[in-house]
Amino acid sequence: MDGRQTKFVLIGAGMLISMTVLIVAGMGRSGGFSYYLTVSEFLVDPRPADDRYRVNGKVVQGSIDRLPSGHDVRFAMSDGTRSLGVHYNGIIPDTFVDGADVVVQGHLGADGTFQAHTLLAKCPSKYESADGAEGAAAPY
Amino acid sequence: MESSIQDATILLGHWSVFGAFVLAGWAAIAGALGGAARSFAMTKSAERAVLAATGFTLLAAACLVRGFLSDDFRLDYVYLYSSTSQALPYKIAALWGGQAGSLLLWVALLAVMASIMVLTNRRHNRALMPWAVAVVATTMAFFLLLLNVVEPPFRMGPMRPDGVGLNPQLKNYWMMIHPPTLYVGYVGFTIPFAFGIAALITRRTGDLWFRTTRRWTLCAWTFLGTGILLGSYWAYIELGWGGYWAWDPVENASLMPWLTGTAFLHSVMIQERKGMLKVWNALLVILTFCLSIFGTFLTRSGIISSVHSFATSNIGPFFVTFLFLAFFGSLVLLILRLGDLRSEARLESILSREASFLFNNMIFVGIAGTVLLLTTFPILSELFTGRKVTMGPPIFNMVNVPWALVLLLLAGVGPLVAWRKASTVNLKRNFAGPVLIGTWVLLLLLFRDVRGYLSAVGKTFAAMGQLDLALALERVQAFYPPLTFAIGAFVTATVVSEFWRGTRIRMRHHDESGAIALGRLVSRNKRRYGGYIVHLAMVTIFFGIAGSSAYRHESVHSLVPGEILEVGPYWMRYDQLRLVAEEDHIGAIVEASLFDAKDGTVLAKLAPEQRLHPNLQFEELRSAFVEARRLGQEGSPEYQRSVVGLFGLIRSLESRAQREVKTPSTEVAIHASWSLMHPARLAEDFYVIPVGIDPDTGQASFRVFINPMVNLIWFGGLLFVAGSILGVLPDARERNRLAGALALEDRAIA
Numbered sequence: 001m002d003g004r005q006t007k008f009v010l011i012g013a014g015m016l017i018s019m020t021v022l023i024v025a026g027m028g029r030s031g032g033f034s035y036y037l038t039v040s041e042f043l044v045d046p047r048p049a050d051d052r053y054r055v056n057g058k059v060v061q062g063s064i065d066r067l068p069s070g071h072d073v074r075f076a077m078s079d080g081t082r083s084l085g086v087h088y089n090g091i092i093p094d095t096f097v098d099g100a101d102v103v104v105q106g107h108l109g110a111d112g113t114f115q116a117h118t119l120l121a122k123c124p125s126k127y128e129s130a131d132g133a134e135g136a137a138a139p140y
Numbered sequence: 141m142e143s144s145i146q147d148a149t150i151l152l153g154h155w156s157v158f159g160a161f162v163l164a165g166w167a168a169i170a171g172a173l174g175g176a177a178r179s180f181a182m183t184k185s186a187e188r189a190v191l192a193a194t195g196f197t198l199l200a201a202a203c204l205v206r207g208f209l210s211d212d213f214r215l216d217y218v219y220l221y222s223s224t225s226q227a228l229p230y231k232i233a234a235l236w237g238g239q240a241g242s243l244l245l246w247v248a249l250l251a252v253m254a255s256i257m258v259l260t261n262r263r264h265n266r267a268l269m270p271w272a273v274a275v276v277a278t279t280m281a282f283f284l285l286l287l288n289v290v291e292p293p294f295r296m297g298p299m300r301p302d303g304v305g306l307n308p309q310l311k312n313y314w315m316m317i318h319p320p321t322l323y324v325g326y327v328g329f330t331i332p333f334a335f336g337i338a339a340l341i342t343r344r345t346g347d348l349w350f351r352t353t354r355r356w357t358l359c360a361w362t363f364l365g366t367g368i369l370l371g372s373y374w375a376y377i378e379l380g381w382g383g384y385w386a387w388d389p390v391e392n393a394s395l396m397p398w399l400t401g402t403a404f405l406h407s408v409m410i411q412e413r414k415g416m417l418k419v420w421n422a423l424l425v426i427l428t429f430c431l432s433i434f435g436t437f438l439t440r441s442g443i444i445s446s447v448h449s450f451a452t453s454n455i456g457p458f459f460v461t462f463l464f465l466a467f468f469g470s471l472v473l474l475i476l477r478l479g480d481l482r483s484e485a486r487l488e489s490i491l492s493r494e495a496s497f498l499f500n501n502m503i504f505v506g507i508a509g510t511v512l513l514l515t516t517f518p519i520l521s522e523l524f525t526g527r528k529v530t531m532g533p534p535i536f537n538m539v540n541v542p543w544a545l546v547l548l549l550l551a552g553v554g555p556l557v558a559w560r561k562a563s564t565v566n567l568k569r570n571f572a573g574p575v576l577i578g579t580w581v582l583l584l585l586l587f588r589d590v591r592g593y594l595s596a597v598g599k600t601f602a603a604m605g606q607l608d609l610a611l612a613l614e615r616v617q618a619f620y621p622p623l624t625f626a627i628g629a630f631v632t633a634t635v636v637s638e639f640w641r642g643t644r645i646r647m648r649h650h651d652e653s654g655a656i657a658l659g660r661l662v663s664r665n666k667r668r669y670g671g672y673i674v675h676l677a678m679v680t681i682f683f684g685i686a687g688s689s690a691y692r693h694e695s696v697h698s699l700v701p702g703e704i705l706e707v708g709p710y711w712m713r714y715d716q717l718r719l720v721a722e723e724d725h726i727g728a729i730v731e732a733s734l735f736d737a738k739d740g741t742v743l744a745k746l747a748p749e750q751r752l753h754p755n756l757q758f759e760e761l762r763s764a765f766v767e768a769r770r771l772g773q774e775g776s777p778e779y780q781r782s783v784v785g786l787f788g789l790i791r792s793l794e795s796r797a798q799r800e801v802k803t804p805s806t807e808v809a810i811h812a813s814w815s816l817m818h819p820a821r822l823a824e825d826f827y828v829i830p831v832g833i834d835p836d837t838g839q840a841s842f843r844v845f846i847n848p849m850v851n852l853i854w855f856g857g858l859l860f861v862a863g864s865i866l867g868v869l870p871d872a873r874e875r876n877r878l879a880g881a882l883a884l885e886d887r888a889i890a
Contacts, residue, residue, distance in 0.1 A: 007490060012502055019510055019539055021609070026535030028610035033535060036518070036528035054530055062795070071696055071831050071841060091381070091696075091831055091843055097803070098794075 034105065039079040046108045055084065055114065056103045059121075064098060074113075077102055088116040096121035146212050153203025154294040157244075160196035160251070161284035163189045164277050171274030175341065183270040187258045190277055194251035197284070201248045204241060204293050208234055213300040217241060217293050223305035225724060230306055233316045236323075237306050239440060239455070240293035245320065246436065247283040249327045254280065257331055257356075264882050265352060267889055271338035272331075279330050282462050290454045308725070308753050308805045314374035322367030322394055326432040328360025329397060332404075333429035336422055337470060340477045344888075345418060348881045350408045350425075355868055361401045362864035368394050369857040380806045380829045382694065382845040384853065385685075387536040392515045393435035396508045400428040403504035406497050406554075412877075413559070414494060415484030419474065420501070422481065426470040431508070433463055438515070489561035496554040503547045510539050538613060541620055545627060548682055551675045552631035555638065555668075573637060578630030585622035593618065624686035628679040635672045666871045673863030680856030684823070687849025696831065698841040708846050710826055711735040712746070717838040719783040721768040725751040725805070726786050728833040730840050734811050734826060748809035748830045748842070752790060752802040761801060764789055787835040806830060812851050823851035 027033035039057040047053075057077035065074045073092055076083050086104055096102065096119065104116035167189035174182030204217065208231040213219045221237035222230075235241045254276045261269050287293060306315075332353035339349035350357070371391065372384040385391060404424040410417045437459040474481075487494055514531045522528045556570040586593050596618035603612035639658065646657035662669040697705050699714045711734070718729040729749040736743055756762040768782040793801050811826040827845040834840070 005487075008487065008495075008498070011490075011499070015502055015506055015543075019506055019543070022539040022542070022613065023510060023514070023535065025610040025613045026538030027531075029534045029538065029614060032532045032538070034530050034532065036530050066832070068834075069698065069832070069841065071843075091829070093381075 036103075039077060039084045040082045043082050043084065051105070051107055053107075054103050054105045054118075056101065057084070059096070059098055059100050059102055061098045064096075066092070073119075077104070084114050085112065086114045086116050088119045090117065090119065093119065093121045142210070146207075146210055146214075149203045149206050149210075150212070150215065150294050150296065153200045153207070154292070156196040156200035156203065157284065157287050157293065160193045160200065160247075161281060161288050163193035163196060164251075164281040164284055167193060167277035168274050168281055171270045171272075171277055175270035175274060175338075183266075183273070186270060186273045186277065187262075190251075190254050190258050190273055190280075193277070193280060193284075194255045197244075197248045197251040197280075200293070201235070201244055204244065205232060205235055207294075208232065211303070213303050214296050214298065216295045216297050219297065219300050219303045221303070221306050223303040226303075226305055227311075229313070229316060230311055233310075234306050236319045237310065240287065240291040240295075242319070242323075242440065243283055243287055243291060243455075244293050246323055246327060247280055247287065249320075249323055250276070250280055250283070250330055253327060253331055253356075257334075261352070265348070265885070267342050267344055267885065268335055268338040268349060268352070271341045272334040275334035275337050276330055279334075282458075286455055286458055290458065305724075308751070308803060309378065312374075312378060314370060314378065318367060318370040318374055321363055321370055325360050325362075325364025325367050325394075326397065326436055328356060328363060329401060329425075329428050329432045331356040332360070333425050336425040337473065340422060340470075340473050340480075343477065343480050344885070345422075345477065345480045346881070346884075347412055348885050350411070350421065351878045351881045354408075354874065354878075357401065357405060358864065358868050361398065361405060362861065362868065364394065364398045364401065365864070366857070366861055368398060369854070369860070373854055373857070376850075377808060377810065380808045382692075382827055382829070382843070382847065384850070387511075387514075387531075387533045389515050390439050392511050393438040396511055396515075397428050397431035397435055399504050399508040399511070400424055400431055403501045403508075404428055406504075407501050410494055410497050416487075416494065417498070417501075418481040418483065419478065422474055422477075424501075424505075426467070426474065427505075427508075430463060430467045430470075431512075433459070433466065437463065491557065491562040491567070493554060493557050493559045493562075496550055496557055500547060500550045500554060503543050503550070507540050507543055507547075511536065514539075537617075541617070544682075545620065545623055548624070548627050548631060548678065551678060552627070552634040555672065555675070556634050570634070570637070574630045574633035577633045578626045581629040582622055582626035585625055593622075621686045621690040624682050628683055631675060631679050635676055638672060639669070662866070665873065666866050666869050667874060670863045670865075670867030670869075673866060674860055675863075677856045677859035677863055680852050680859055684849050684852030684854075684856060687823075687852065688847045691848045693846040694843070696841060696843050698839065700840075701838045705842075705844070706737065707826075707844050709737050709821065710743070710846070711737050711740075712826075712828070712844075714840065717833065717835070717840070719780055719787075719835055721765065721779075721783050721786065725753045726765070726768070726783055727751045727807075728787070728830070728835050728840075730830055730833065730842075732809075732828075743813075743826075744811040746809035746811060746828060747807075748828050749807035750830045750833050751805045751807065752787070753805065754786070754790060755801045755803070758793060758797070758801055761786075761789060761793060784835050814851075821848070823855065824848045825850050 034052045034054050036054050036056065039055060042053060042055045055077070057079040060076040060078050060083060063076040067073065071091060072087070072089050073096075074085070074087050076085050078084070087109070088104065088106075101122040103118075103120040104114060105118040106114055106116035109115045167186045170182050170186035170189060173179065174184075174186055204215075207215045207218045208222050209228075211218070211222070211224050217238060217240055218234075221234040221241070226234070236245045254273070257276065258269075258273065261272075265272075332350065335349040335353045339345050368391070371394070375381075375386075376384040404421065407417050407421055407424060411421050437456075441456040441459055487498070489495065514535060517531055518529050552574060553571075558566045596615055600612050600615040603609075603615055639661070642661045643654060643658045646652055646661050647654060650657065650660075652660065693708055695707060697707075699705055701714050701716050703714050705712045705714070713733045713735065715731045715733055718731055720727045720729060727749045728751075729747050732746045732748075734743045734746055735741065754761050754765055756765065764782075764786055768779065768786055771779040771782050790802050806829055809828050813821040813824045813826075816822070825845070825847040827847055829843045829845075831841045831843050
């Protein structure tokens with residue numbers, strides 16, 4: 001290997017290292033890396049201050065209570081075993097309906113209600129085949 | 141009579157899928173035999189089998205479309221994705237509304253391409269063709285196997301009175317063009333891959349295989365890029381979250397093969413010219429094909445939502461097996477052929493065109509690699525540790541934005557730096573002006589907000605002082621927008637100078653007028669100038685992304701009719717609420733007027749809308765809906781009252797039935813500024829989404845976005861398509877090169 005090739009290898013290695021550093025740095029940012037838990041998993045060890053948790057479950061039938069402001073909603077979500085009360089403030093996605101699969105991100109409030117700043121919802125399998133392999137949110 | 145035709149259609153469709161599989165399987169075997177034994181008869185048989193398989197695949201697709209058109213709800217697939225009231229175009233588009241139909245469309249597109257490949261190479265490429273046919277036919281056979289064994293499109297159930305229908309979010313015309321465009325892109329990379337593999341197998345690793353497939357690659361790449369842009373445009377105008385790209389796995393799936401495909405398009409130029417990077421090019425074509433299949437797998441197998449749903453989805457294991465075989469099989473072949481792929485030249489300097497292309501390739505592949513890692517990390521984590529994790533957009537942006545900027549810089553450097561080793565004269569002559577312009581733009585932007593940028597520098601150093609690298613890298617992001625504009629200006633200047641210089645030389649040497657000289661310059665070398673236009677398109681798209689993400693404004697407001705909202709340089713007056721009952725939904729339309737805050741002129745009438753698609757399975761709701769629709773035709777004032785009643789009915793039904801009885805959807809209202817009177821607002825969108833509407837009082841809340849420069853992305857997209865088409869158009873120079881390579885090959889075989 002001559003000097004020039006060494007130079008190229010060094011540049012390539014530098015590129016690789018910088019990308020790794022950037023990935024690790026990106027994981028530290030809020031909204032970046034987070035754990036994805038079910039309601040039960042979350043309730044085993046809820047850490048009130050930590051924001052790096054995304055909790056998923058289904059909206060409990062009939063629990064949706066939309067507040068008059070139009071961008072506040074209270075509902076309960078469950079994974080079949082345990083359930084969690086959620087308060088969300090923000091844009092409510094069209095796909096947010098009873099029985100929808102939802103993912104919330106936020107923190108556990110002092111009153112035991114989950115204060116969500118992000119709410120993602122996927123239609124219940126109404127439009128999908130029985131195996132429910134894909135969500136209606138993916139229009140491909 | 142009609143019912144017997146329907147029976148025959150289903151039967152025909154079902155057996156066509158089977159027949160196509162058998163024929164594609166035979167084509168794969170016969171192609172391989174023909175290649176191995178150099179048997180002309182076998183090769184011919186394989187080629188004919190491909191053509192016949194294409195016929196059967198198209199027949200199957202036609203039968204399924206016919207099932208949709210005749211509302212044959214015995215077919216599960218038709219039942220799930222269509223309904224009697226569905227408009228004709230959506231009955232056709234419903235073909236790719238679900239799993240089986242999407243796979244059928246995929247294989248039909250591949251079959252058509254395979255046939256074109258066979259028909260255009262009847263007399264050429266006799267050494268490569270048998271193997272290329274074998275590879276393409278194997279891919280076809282794989283998808284047809286899925287359609288025969290796992291996802292039969294003609295699965296039947298009892299006759300049902302009406303179908304479920306397409307998801308309302310899919311019912312717009314983007315649904316008709318976006319998925320097929322994307323699929324053509326995904327599928328198209330199979331042809332260059334097939335020729336690449338054929339070249340490796342036959343040890344004919346010269347430049348014939350990529351010269352033959354140059355336009356195939358370019359076409360597939362153009363379609364894939366266009367499909368990605370169409371998808372983000374669709375998300376932007378339809379999904380109503382104010383953005384266009386979220387690093388969603390489905391989006392990433394389409395981006396990855398596009399990135400490696402772009403790298404391939406660049407690096408083949410080095411092989412053509414210098415006979416270098418042969419292994420790398422073969423590797424890139426393998427990667428691009430595998431990522432295309434992987435993309436189809438990601439979007440279709442459900443593995444994204446969870447590894448568990450992957451286990452229940454039945455096509456997943458098949459895909460994994462196929463991908464595994466395709467990737468590692470190709471890799472082993474590549475390793476076996478390393479001896480045939482020796483480079484004919486060496487890199488001489490870092491300041492050379494070869495080197496700049498090599499860097500560009502490393503970045504493209506690096507970005508594709510990070511996207512792949514971040515997209516699949518949740519899957520891997522769940523598989524190996526049982527813990528599910530997610531990767532949000534900030535990580536993707538953190539890694540990819542800085543490298544994308546380097547890439548943009550190279551788009552200006554690459555085409556102008558000299559081959560082998562750039563001299564100081566070459567550098568000065570080509571880059572002095574553009575560098576000056578870029579620097580000037582950078583300084584201008586920095587001086588516009590000196591205090592802001594100085595404080596950003598301070599914050600970056602403060603974060604570094606605390607050894608918080610993540611925070612420091614976050615603070616640095618304040619400089620990305622001005623850097624983007626500066627680099628963009630540099631690239632634009634290099635491209636413009638290329639056009640200018642070429643035109644001037646022609647004007648002088650051929651005594652032509654400026655316009656004619658420019659036209660001839662471009663049409664005599666379409667590939668090169670098409671490439672420049674694509675580079676300009678990328679600059680434009682980067683500007684749009686930088687502007688709309690750095691300077692966007694977002695706020696939420698609540699208004700009653702008559703009230704005026706002031707946001708930035710706009711006034712929006714909420715005029716009145718209009719309630720309608722349409723074909724499959726009831727809608728609350730907010731009629732609003734948009735004014736220029738400066739002089740009060742009306743800019744636009746806006747009508748964002750919230751829709752409820754009622755579940756007509758509920759008899760009470762169905763009759764009320766039908767009644768409201770009837771009144772609507774008369775246009776009476778009772779109409780409004782009856783629609784208000786419908787909103788109330790849905791609410792009361794839901795509390796009684798303890799379940800949701802409607803599917804909501806939102807129509808966004810967008811006003812784009814194209815007026816040259818306000819250059820600062822050029823290409824800016826005023827974007828409003830109704831969040832909550834009370835049909836009784838008319839009170840409504842909105843989310844308002846001001847997205848500066850966002851339309852540059854779509855404008856750049858058009859430029860991208862124009863440049864790419866220019867590159868694909870027949871070009872005398874390219875034709876001669878291909879003819880030369882083919883003649884050489886024919887002599888070698890003889």
